Amino acid sequence: QKQLCFKGERVMWIQPTTLQELVALKSQYPNAKLVVGNTEVGVEIRLKNMLYPVIIAPTWIAEMNAVQHTETGVTFGAACTLSSVEEVLRKAVAELPSYKTEVFKAALEQLRWFAGPQIRNVAALGGNIMTASPISDLNPVLMASGSKLTLVSNGKRTVTMDENFFTGYRKTIVKPEEILLSVEIPYSREVKEAVSPVFSCRDWNEKLLQDACRLLAGEMDLSPSAPGGMVDFRRTLTLSFFFKFYLTVLLKLS
Ligand code: FAD
Known part of the structure; x- marks a missing residue:
């Protein structure tokens, strides 16, 4: 198999065959886009008018x-x-x-x-x-x-x-x-080993729920201009997801 290269007026598409070739190309063109499925890059090019002059396809590696x-x-x-x-x-x-x-x-x-x-x-x-x-x-x-x-x-x-x-x-x-x-x-580990240092000695109870909700509310202090908007909804959603997770674990432990 030989490296492929197509050159158009605006874009050059290169398909290398080995990892060494790929690494060399990426160091030669650090701004080149790697494209596999093209389901993100394709949308950016077609709908967001992005132009990527060098595209590298690593599918043969x-x-x-x-x-x-x-x-x-x-x-x-x-x-x-x-x-x-x-x-x-x-x-x-x-x-x-x-x-x-x-x-x-x-x-x-x-x-x-x-x-x-x-x-x-x-x-x-x-x-x-x-x-x-x-x-x-x-x-x-x-x-x-x-x-x-x-x-x-x-x-x-x-x-x-x-x-x-x-x-x-x-x-x-x-x-x-x-x-x-x-x-x-x-892999996940057996429950007895899986206790993380943060929660070690801690029981899965309402106190933990309250602490986790307080920490999550702090972390989810999103700016009103955050991409996607709806910051209050997202904050509430995060807490309700955690509550659902808390109940799921509680059920598994019982
Ligand atoms: P590409 O478009 O080929 O590349 C995406 C980005 O990753 C590019 O910036 C590229 O340079 C970079 N890249 C790729 N591989 C490498 C690498 N090895 N090293 C360095 N950079 C690399 N996403 C979801 O999460 N959930 C969904 O439900 C979902 N639904 C979708 C529905 C549609 C109709 C479409 C078009 C997209 C959807 N997506 C969804 C987004 C998209 O499909 C995923 O993010 C997908 O995993 C992107 O993979 P790709 O191989 O197509 O990426």
Whole structure:
């Protein structure tokens, strides 16, 4: 397979065949857009009049389509489509002990509502993360579970998708020359081990509910000009979602 390159009047489209070629291209053109499913970029070009003079398609890169089962979870190449992710997670849920697959079940529940099959068949896991949309369906699950992202440029680094990953509206800590190579979605742990340091010694009771609501109300202090608007509604919605989650956990524990 040979690298492809199409040059138009306004846009150059390059499809490399190896990771080395891809990394070299991204360092040569740091502002180039990586495009997999084109379900975000296509909308930006057609409806928002954005122009991306250099487009790089990483769909031929083997590492970006690989799926690996590791000690700690399942690692998906960033170009894996959402349909393929769904299939792998479904199989893992059927075959592994239930306590290990709580995060997978949560991701599958989100994927159930994620667009339609036409979009899920082409849209990539990496595209959903990197587009950094605040209404992304998968990012909340990936963040809550501390999924790990491997980024590659001249070297490789692994970052946790935590509260520091998104730095603003549609912004992340990923540098322009970096490529998202893969995403590890972790196994969940048995309840006795899963207690996080924040909640250790704490019981799942009304006091915890009150504290969590107070902290959430503080965090959701959105500016009235926040994209999407309806800040009061969103604040109330967050608290009611947490209340629903509180009751769900309470039921599971009883
Ligand atoms: P692309 O458009 O190919 O790329 C998106 C962005 O990610 C670009 O900026 C690109 O440069 C960057 N990027 C992609 N891969 C990499 C990489 N490996 N490294 C660095 N940067 C990278 N989203 C939801 O969350 N929920 C929905 O229900 C939903 N419904 C949709 C319905 C429709 C009809 C459409 C058109 C879109 C919908 N989306 C939805 C948004 C979109 O489908 C998702 O965000 C999807 O996962 C994007 O993947 P993609 O491969 O198409 O991204």
